[in-house]
Amino acid sequence: MSDLHRSERVLVLAPTGRDAEVASNVLRTAGLSVMVCRDVPGALEGLREGAAVLLIAQEALGDGARDGLGEWIAHQPPWSDMPVFVVTGAAPRLDHAHALRRLSWLGNVLLLDRPLRRATLVSVVRSAIRARQRQYAAREVLAAREREVAARDQFLAMLGHELRNPLGAIVLALDVIDRRGAAEPRQLDVVRRQSRQLSRLVDDLLDVSRVTSGKIALHNRPVDLAGLVIRAVEAMQPSAAAAGVSLRAEVAPGEVPLVGDPVRLEQVVANLVGNALKYNRPGGHVVVALEASGDEAVLRVRDDGIGLAEHDLERVFDTFVQVDTGLDRARGGLGLGLTLVKTLVAMHGGQVRADSAGPGKGSTFTIRLPLAASAERAAGADRDGAGSGARSRRVLVIDDSPDNREVAQSALEMLGHVVSVAGDGPSGIEQAIRGDPEVVVIDIGLPGLDGYEVARRLRAARGRGMTLIALTGYGQPDDRQRALEAGFDVHLTKPVEIEALRRAVERPPPDA
Numbered sequence: 192m193s194d195l196h197r198s199e200r201v202l203v204l205a206p207t208g209r210d211a212e213v214a215s216n217v218l219r220t221a222g223l224s225v226m227v228c229r230d231v232p233g234a235l236e237g238l239r240e241g242a243a244v245l246l247i248a249q250e251a252l253g254d255g256a257r258d259g260l261g262e263w264i265a266h267q268p269p270w271s272d273m274p275v276f277v278v279t280g281a282a283p284r285l286d287h288a289h290a291l292r293r294l295s296w297l298g299n300v301l302l303l304d305r306p307l308r309r310a311t312l313v314s315v316v317r318s319a320i321r322a323r324q325r326q327y328a329a330r331e332v333l334a335a336r337e338r339e340v341a342a343r344d345q346f347l348a349m350l351g352h353e354l355r356n357p358l359g360a361i362v363l364a365l366d367v368i369d370r371r372g373a374a375e376p377r378q379l380d381v382v383r384r385q386s387r388q389l390s391r392l393v394d395d396l397l398d399v400s401r402v403t404s405g406k407i408a409l410h411n412r413p414v415d416l417a418g419l420v421i422r423a424v425e426a427m428q429p430s431a432a433a434a435g436v437s438l439r440a441e442v443a444p445g446e447v448p449l450v451g452d453p454v455r456l457e458q459v460v461a462n463l464v465g466n467a468l469k470y471n472r473p474g475g476h477v478v479v480a481l482e483a484s485g486d487e488a489v490l491r492v493r494d495d496g497i498g499l500a501e502h503d504l505e506r507v508f509d510t511f512v513q514v515d516t517g518l519d520r521a522r523g524g525l526g527l528g529l530t531l532v533k534t535l536v537a538m539h540g541g542q543v544r545a546d547s548a549g550p551g552k553g554s555t556f557t558i559r560l561p562l563a564a565s566a567e568r569a570a571g572a573d574r575d576g577a578g579s580g581a582r583s584r585r586v587l588v589i590d591d592s593p594d595n596r597e598v599a600q601s602a603l604e605m606l607g608h609v610v611s612v613a614g615d616g617p618s619g620i621e622q623a624i625r626g627d628p629e630v631v632v633i634d635i636g637l638p639g640l641d642g643y644e645v646a647r648r649l650r651a652a653r654g655r656g657m658t659l660i661a662l663t664g665y666g667q668p669d670d671r672q673r674a675l676e677a678g679f680d681v682h683l684t685k686p687v688e689i690e691a692l693r694r695a696v697e698r699p700p701p702d703a
């Protein structure tokens with residue numbers, strides 16, 4: 192049966208033959224397509240295949256009905272709101288309001304009193320079929336939209352790659368021309384500035400498609416956000432001067448330690464500051480303030496520029512969204528910067544929000560990032576102290592991939608540690624309890640018993656005596672939090688650089 196026909200079909204759920212017969216005869220006589228089901232499983236099958244209306248005799252709504260049907264109704268896709276008609280008992284004074292409340296789990300439900308008038312039944316069912324066909328049409332539109340978005344994203348990724356090659360050649364050729372002194376310096380400057388701008392746009396384009404499709408990994412390490420912010424703001428001073436906007440960092444003395452990818456964090460700050468300068472006017476001000484508050488780092492980029500309307504505050508983080516500033520495209524950009532900011536911040540376990548008192552009243556973008564646990568801080572601080580002189584550790588590596596095990600083992604042995612390996616959770620736990628390693632490196636994606644569970648059991652069995660290091664594929668935003676909750680001391684994202692691994696393994700044990 193085609194989708195079209197299913198979208199016109201009436202499912203009749205009636206436990207006794209008579210009811211079903213009467214109703215289906217009436218509907219069939221009116222030219223409608225009817226499928227009769229005797230029980231809830233039968234009706235569910237019909238619903239899954241597709242239907243326009245579900246007509247239920249009240250007697251069919253016994254105890255078991257709610258589980259199956261209620262579940263199906265509650266989990267309809269967003270486009271679907273299945274009309275349900277319940278043919279009630281013949282009680283003359285049925286309290287409809289009460290009955291409707293009791294049946295609210297059926298969703299889009301309507302009560303039809305017995306005795307049923309044929310004409311009424313046919314007309315309400317027809318009208319429900321029409322409404323249902325609209326829903327099916329909406330489903331088609333949604334599906335087409337999704338296909339378009341997927342195709343667009345793929346196209347943009349490809350476009351980014353294709354643009355990058357010629358740009359690379361242009362930039363290189365420029366350098367050559369420059370060295371030979373063969374061109375007018377001012378024109379050369381123009382070409383250089385414009386190709387730099389082009390490169391930035393292409394980078395954004397590629398970054399967004401990589402970041403949003405989960406194809407980039409963070410290279411995490413201990414970072415002092417205070418230093419990073421001060422440097423990033425310093426680097427933006429020439430742009431601020433060019434825009435005629437004053438730019439200032441307000442960072443209290445002392446470190447703001449966290450674990451993250453410094454390159455990506457810098458990109459986040461640069462994007463926000465860049466916007467604050469761009470959506471501003473000469474004579475404007477931008478302040479970048481950083482503080483540690485509780486277990487969070489709070490970064491605020493405040494400007495007194497063009498501001499944002501209430502309804503744009505959330506929207507600006509969506510891909511390609513630019514607030515309509517008329518035909519003036521002088522500010523440029525693709526509407527990708529804030530999408531990148533939001534995704535990168537989420538990958539670091541943080542959040543970003545925009546605030547503004549309204550158009551013309553400036554904006555504040557606030558980022559909250561989890562601070563490093565104090566032990567991680569220690570690891571960060573001994574970054575330079577540790578090294579070849581570090582004491583050799585007994586390390587157990589639990590990873591189901593033989594290649595990964597082999598690589599981790601040889602890297603750690605090269606650093607002077609004594610390494611044993613296990614290929615799954617249970618044997619890893621057993622080996623950890625028997626061999627008493629100081630450090631256990633655990634792959635999260637172990638089959639069966641996953642890395643989180645292995646960490647929990649090791650902590651339960653051995654307390655906080657050993658350092659537990661989580662190794663995960665790239666960044667679900669809450670990975671890090673989950674790992675810390677499971678008892679890990681360090682969370683490393685693949686691909687791990689040897690330096691990060693060394694630092695994690697050589698840090699002091701958690702109870703030291």
Ligand code: ADP
Nearest residue numbers: 466467470507513514524525526527528529554
């Ligand atoms: P782009 O700057 O390339 O347009 P973004 O994703 O960085 O893209 O920003 C999306 C939109 O959010 C911008 O087009 C602008 O309308 C608005 N916006 C961003 N930052 C600010 C700001 N500091 N003040 C006012 N509007 C802003």
